[in-house]
Amino acid sequence: MGAAGRKPPVEAVVTFLEMRAKPAHAKVPPPLAKTALVRAEAITVPFYRYLYDAVGRTWTWVERKRMTDEELAAIVADPKVEVMVCWVAGVPAGYYELDRRRAGVVDLAYFGLVPEHIGKGLGRWLLATALDHAWQTGPERVTVNTNTLDHPRALPLYQRMGFVPYDRRSVVFDPNV
Secondary structure (H helix, E strand, C coil): CCHHHCCCCEEEEEEEEEECCCCCCCCCCCCCCCEEEEECCCCCHHHHHHHHHHHHHHHCCCCHHHCCHHHHHHHHCCCCEEEEEEEECCEEEEEEEEECCCCCEEEEEEEEECHHHCCCCHHHHHHHHHHHHHHHHCCCEEEEEEECCCCCCHHHHHHHCCCEEEEEEEEEECCCC
């Protein structure tokens, strides 16, 4: 920590991936009993912030934390943005967000699990479900990005599920919010 408790900037490599055809994976059943996936149709900014922080705190997710409530509300209330919450035994276990605001593209804008649910087999099921959902509208491509601050199994999972890298960039993240 630096002056006044501030963390130093962190360098990372962002990998941008795409998929140009629906993957031919078999349907993946949920690995745990009492698992439900529910669209947050009228998601509130506080609940979205809770999900974003619960999933992304460990992985230095900070971009949406810097947004004002109004900026964030404009995104998550857009009818072309869908937030799907994974519930296990009545508690949020993770979520994914599909952004269809660019013509012909569905961006898997956010995807992840809360730490307590990592390693239980939910990630592969949730990603397979997100991909099936993304391809329902017949886009030209589905995109996602990840970086070296993310879970070490994120990039390999995306690639196993059919994503192909098309760009890599070094960036510097300011982890302070």
